[in-house]
Amino acid sequence: MSSLPTIQRMMVEQFDLKIESLTPDATLESLGLDSLSVIEFMFNLEDELKIKLPDERVEIKTLQDVTDLVDRIVAEQSA
Amino acid sequence: MSRRVVITGLGIVSPAGSSPDQFFTNLMAGRSGIKPLTCSFADQLSIKIAASVDDFNPSEHFSKIQLTGIERFSQMALVAAEQAVQDAQLVLDESEYSRAGVYMGSCLGGAGTLEDGYIEVFKRNNPRIKPLSVLLSMNNAAASHLSIKYCLQGPNITYSTACSSSAIAVGEAYRQIKHGYADVMLAGGAEAMLTLGAMKAWEALRTLAHEDPEDPGASCKPFSKNRSGLVLGEGAAVLVLEDAERAIQRGAKIYGELAGYDCSSDSSHITKPDSAGQTRTILSALRDAKLQPSEIGYINAHGTATLAGDIEETKALKLAFGADAYKIPVSSTKSMHGHLMGATGAVEFMAAILALQHQAVPPTINLQQADPECDLDYVANQGRTDIPLNAVMSNSFAFGGTNAVLIARRFVA
Numbered sequence: 001m002s003s004l005p006t007i008q009r010m011m012v013e014q015f016d017l018k019i020e021s022l023t024p025d026a027t028l029e030s031l032g033l034d035s036l037s038v039i040e041f042m043f044n045l046e047d048e049l050k051i052k053l054p055d056e057r058v059e060i061k062t063l064q065d066v067t068d069l070v071d072r073i074v075a076e077q078s079a
Numbered sequence: 080m081s082r083r084v085v086i087t088g089l090g091i092v093s094p095a096g097s098s099p100d101q102f103f104t105n106l107m108a109g110r111s112g113i114k115p116l117t118c119s120f121a122d123q124l125s126i127k128i129a130a131s132v133d134d135f136n137p138s139e140h141f142s143k144i145q146l147t148g149i150e151r152f153s154q155m156a157l158v159a160a161e162q163a164v165q166d167a168q169l170v171l172d173e174s175e176y177s178r179a180g181v182y183m184g185s186c187l188g189g190a191g192t193l194e195d196g197y198i199e200v201f202k203r204n205n206p207r208i209k210p211l212s213v214l215l216s217m218n219n220a221a222a223s224h225l226s227i228k229y230c231l232q233g234p235n236i237t238y239s240t241a242c243s244s245s246a247i248a249v250g251e252a253y254r255q256i257k258h259g260y261a262d263v264m265l266a267g268g269a270e271a272m273l274t275l276g277a278m279k280a281w282e283a284l285r286t287l288a289h290e291d292p293e294d295p296g297a298s299c300k301p302f303s304k305n306r307s308g309l310v311l312g313e314g315a316a317v318l319v320l321e322d323a324e325r326a327i328q329r330g331a332k333i334y335g336e337l338a339g340y341d342c343s344s345d346s347s348h349i350t351k352p353d354s355a356g357q358t359r360t361i362l363s364a365l366r367d368a369k370l371q372p373s374e375i376g377y378i379n380a381h382g383t384a385t386l387a388g389d390i391e392e393t394k395a396l397k398l399a400f401g402a403d404a405y406k407i408p409v410s411s412t413k414s415m416h417g418h419l420m421g422a423t424g425a426v427e428f429m430a431a432i433l434a435l436q437h438q439a440v441p442p443t444i445n446l447q448q449a450d451p452e453c454d455l456d457y458v459a460n461q462g463r464t465d466i467p468l469n470a471v472m473s474n475s476f477a478f479g480g481t482n483a484v485l486i487a488r489r490f491v492a
Contacts, residue, residue: 016143
């Protein structure tokens with residue numbers, strides 16, 4: 001199951017973003033998120049989904065990139 | 080190089096008002112910003128009063144995304160700075176960015192963030208601490224946010240000298256302009272240390288005022304026989320300092336000239352105030368301002384309401400001013416806004432500047448019976464209007480022994 005709805009819900013809660021703006025192809029930059037707010041968001045995602053994201057830098061530009069990364073880690077870590 | 084420095088903008092977020100007008104109106108009316116603490120941890124404290132800024136609502140000023148990376152003390156600094164910049168109608172063109180800087184004072188920076196992290200790590204055994212903790216809590220975060228927001232590419236320094244931090248920040252910023260290293264400086268202080276750990280630490284030091292059983296707002300009683308200590312506060316104050324020529328050329332409103340400053344040390348004891356050291360600082364600041372002691376019309380005292388502090392400051396004023404000490408109105412506005420620690424010097428200098436502007440002297444409230452060893456004119460309980468003021472002084476004497484004195488005078492081109 002895609003983690004997109006969870007990511008969208010958390011972005012609404014944490015950053016007051018409008019759900020309509022949170023399309024998969026929306027870039028984080030266009031949503032007003034800088035690298036620091038993304039770090040904070042990923043930290044909260046780890047807590048929410050009980051996962052550990054990789055330490056190495058992963059190219060993340062869009063909401064779909066976040067979703068793909070999280071879905072991959074969820075699959076690996078629940079395997 | 081020696082240039083004249085003027086004050087062209089003021090901004091403040093404080094327990095006694097969150098605009099310069101509101102702040103000075105409250106001071107003149109003798110309204111206290113000290114009150115019972117209503118926060119969740121109040122029950123864990125023995126002394127449950129503070130000068131908190133209860134009407135500060137960050138979401139009125141910042142988006143949730145911004146708040147992710149801006150701690151309370153930086154939030155208050157940014158709001159105070161925006162008031163000051165608007166007040167000064169300050170616009171920097173790109174060629175001026177590197178000639179503009181920011182100096183701020185803070186004692187504990189983002190104390191709340193640090194404590195939250197410690198609670199997770201030490202109390203809840205949580206191995207995870209929020210990733211932005213360092214950036215939120217570092218003492219220089221407030222000044223750096225100001226630098227970023229206003230393109231201040233000149234010097235950006237945070238001073239941490241306990242109670243004199245922001246007086247030092249203002250004074251050193253003045254020197255930057257005076258000696259030609261910068262043309263415009265934002266200067267002030269910010270503090271948000273009303274946290275359980277910080278308040279417990281202060282309680283343990285036994286310098287906090289006991290709650291007045293009849294009126295918690297009257298708990299801080301500087302120079303009074305029954306004073307029992309200081310009341311912790313929070314807030315921020317930011318001033319715009321400018322090269323006088325620049326201010327005149329652009330037709331800026333000028334509150335006054337920052338005419339004198341000195342910073343020097345007691346070099347005697349880590350907490351015990353020392354009138355000899357304080358006197359040295361006052362006299363040096365007067366020399367810097369090229370003023371005679373008798374020309375000072377109002378003194379905003381450090382006046383913490385600690386037993387030793389008020390007596391020692393009274394002694395210092397007598398040593399520095401001689402017989403004139405008895406003629407000059409001296410007040411401790413901490414009786415109303417509390418002790419804002421790293422922000423307090425800037426807050427109190429602002430009170431003195433506003434006194435100069437309004438030709439009015441704010442009172443020391445809660446002063447029914449003065450300590451016999453405190454025998455100056457402390458403007459007890461009632462502010463005074465229509466007082467001709469040409470020059471005013473603000474004292475800041477810190478734990479650690481770092482003293483700072485700032486003098487402002489009416490600006491005559």
